[in-house]
Amino acid sequence: MGQLKLQDxxxxxxxxxAIRDGLEDMSLIRRGRGRGGTLSRVTESPEVETVSIPVDIDPTTQGEIAVNALRREAELYTPIAKVLGGDWSRDRRVRPLEIEVTAHQGARATGGRWSRPDLVWISVRTFQFLPQKVLEVITFEIKPVDAIDVLAVYEALAHRRAATHSYVVLDVPGDRAGALAEDIQAVRDVARSHGVGLIVFEDPEDYSTWDVLEEAQRVEPDPERLEAFIETQLSDGTKKSISQATR
Structure with missing residues (x-):
């Protein structure tokens, strides 16, 4: 069942x-793919990786944005950031440290063509059996319905040189899904071949309309490149948060 439908x-x-996470830890349910994520009852005990990850999340947003039938890219950033900080993070049982819109930086030098992602999601994770803290930097390349093209994957790949994961996020209104099916499949094929994640949605504010078609593969960026990315792309407040969380 779709888990947001179940929650409702x-x-x-x-x-x-918290209840869902406890049942998963007891191997009684299994999460799956689908719009907003799905849950199924486990009849055979799967292998479960037990980790210590906080589940209480208090995401913030800077306000609501009206969405037109044909949404412009800039209008998508805030509602997508809100969902990434809320249901998307909770579904992955990870607390985001910061979520930042990095597209609006004017003419500031950030490292050349395709160096600037639209959104950056950051977390510092701890695990039960690993002594160190793990920094995750996930970048998102957002494309509105009239800009769906495989080029988005190569933009995401450029960001991933300094990130642990990268996603392409496509705006696919329900009445356009059929006409765009071939273009979306082309993007999906290229994304899968490069380990880039792919998310499509009908409503940027409603996680139940989100579908993760491809999960992003984790990579280990060069530390110097990651350091430079944090220095040039992120705000002073986010840099301070990272510094404090990783001490």
Missing amino acids: QLGWGDEYW
Whole structure:
């Protein structure tokens, strides 16, 4: 069942996520792909990786944006950032340290062509059996419905040189999905071949309309390149947060 539908039927709020995570840790349910994520009952015990990850998330956003039938790219950043900080993060059982819109930086030098992602999601994770803290920097390349092209994957690859994961996120209104199916498949094929993630959505504010078609593969960026990315792309507040969290 779609897990957001299940949450709605149960009439639960944020407590849903903690209960879901506990059932998953007990190997009673399994998460799956689908719009907003899906849940299925486990009849055979799977191998479960037990990790210590916080689940209470208090995402912030700078306001609501009206979405037209044909949305411009800039209008998508804030609602997508809100979902990434909320249901998307909770579904992955990870607390985001910061989520930053990095597209609006004017003429500031950030490292050349395709060096600037649209959104950056950052977390510092701890694990039960690993002594060190793990920094994850995920970049997102957003494309509105009239700009769906395989070129987006190569833009995401350029960002991934200094990130652990990269995603392409496509705006696909329901009434355009059929006409865009071939273009989306082309983007998916190229994304899969390069380990870039692919997300499509109908409504940027509604996680139940999001579908993760390809999960991004984790890579280990060169430390100097990652350091330079943080220095040139992120705000002073985010840099301070990273510095404090990784000490």
